[in-house]
Amino acid sequence: MVTRYGGIVVAAIVLVLAGCASPASREGMALQSPVFGKQFPYSIRVQTSGGSETSALDTINISDSDLKAAIEDAVVQSKLFKSVVQGKDGSDYELNVRVIYFSKPIFGGTLTVEFETAWSLIKVGDRSVVMRKSVKSSGTVTMSEAFAFVTRARLAVEAAARENIRQGLKAISELDL
Amino acid sequence: MYVKKIPEDGREINLLIADKLRTKGVTVTTGTEPPVSNVDAVVTYIDKWMWDITMYMLELTITIRDPKTDFPIATGNSFHTSLTRLSPKEMVNEVVENIYKGAK
Numbered sequence: 148m149v150t151r152y153g154g155i156v157v158a159a160i161v162l163v164l165a166g167c168a169s170p171a172s173r174e175g176m177a178l179q180s181p182v183f184g185k186q187f188p189y190s191i192r193v194q195t196s197g198g199s200e201t202s203a204l205d206t207i208n209i210s211d212s213d214l215k216a217a218i219e220d221a222v223v224q225s226k227l228f229k230s231v232v233q234g235k236d237g238s239d240y241e242l243n244v245r246v247i248y249f250s251k252p253i254f255g256g257t258l259t260v261e262f263e264t265a266w267s268l269i270k271v272g273d274r275s276v277v278m279r280k281s282v283k284s285s286g287t288v289t290m291s292e293a294f295a296f297v298t299r300a301r302l303a304v305e306a307a308a309r310e311n312i313r314q315g316l317k318a319i320s321e322l323d324l
Numbered sequence: 325m326y327v328k329k330i331p332e333d334g335r336e337i338n339l340l341i342a343d344k345l346r347t348k349g350v351t352v353t354t355g356t357e358p359p360v361s362n363v364d365a366v367v368t369y370i371d372k373w374m375w376d377i378t379m380y381m382l383e384l385t386i387t388i389r390d391p392k393t394d395f396p397i398a399t400g401n402s403f404h405t406s407l408t409r410l411s412p413k414e415m416v417n418e419v420v421e422n423i424y425k426g427a428k
Binding site: 197206246247248250251253263265267279280281 | 346363365370372374382383389390393394395396401403
């Protein structure tokens with residue numbers, strides 16, 4: 148009987164420590180003071196796809212809206228483009244970022260998340276594709292940084308996403324638009 | 325198309341993918357070497373396995389890429405935990421069918 152209750156207590160502790168999956172947040176994916184060394188005098192519209200929402204019983208995901216917001220924040224903060232346009236009309240360039248893959252951590256101590264996105268930049272005027280690039284990044288978080296698994300997993304995903312956004316915008320900044 | 329085998333893949337998922345693509349009328353070769361220059365697309369995959377009484381494929385992502393730039397042209401993913409587990413062949417079928425549905 149004692150053993151049975153002990154098992155239930157251990158299971159309860161594991162559930163509490165594991166918790167429910169929480170999605171990668173816009174704030175967590177935001178770049179801190181991004182600088183790309185170039186400022187294009189054009190407006191841009193950002194679209195994202197391939198992400199998904201995180202439900203309570205699901206593994207961690209990145210939502211399209213949060214990824215879009217994080218990219219837009221980085222563009223605005225770095226002043227890489229003159230302005231970010233919402234809606235379908237009125238932008239000089241259109242940036243499409245599609246989530247291709249990210250490794251969803253299931254368990255482990257030090258978590259490393261691999262992340263790949265497909266970036267394409269289109270000049271709206273003539274619909275020409277000025278950049279198509281596969282951007283691969285990773286993020287690692289150790290147990291000393293976050294003890295709870297769900298927090299560690301979220302931080303690793305956010306770190307991978309931040310690095311991905313940084314690489315993608317850096318590639319755009321190297322273009323001659 | 326050329327299905328690029330992951331060198332560590334002892335389960336030969338590349339062969340399942342190649343077979344499935346052949347049923348779609350695609351001419352497919354596969355191997356670990358870099359693709360020859362005349363292929364129209366390179367197919368890469370990432371398979372993740374878990375243990376629950378027996379090993380099962382937890383997740384499969386297949387990506388069809390431009391052979392020159394590595395840019396992902398199309399991708400598909402399947403994620404099944406132990407309760408809804410599928411065989412590797414079924415996972416491949418599901419992902420490839422999803423890619424073709426998305427392309428229409």
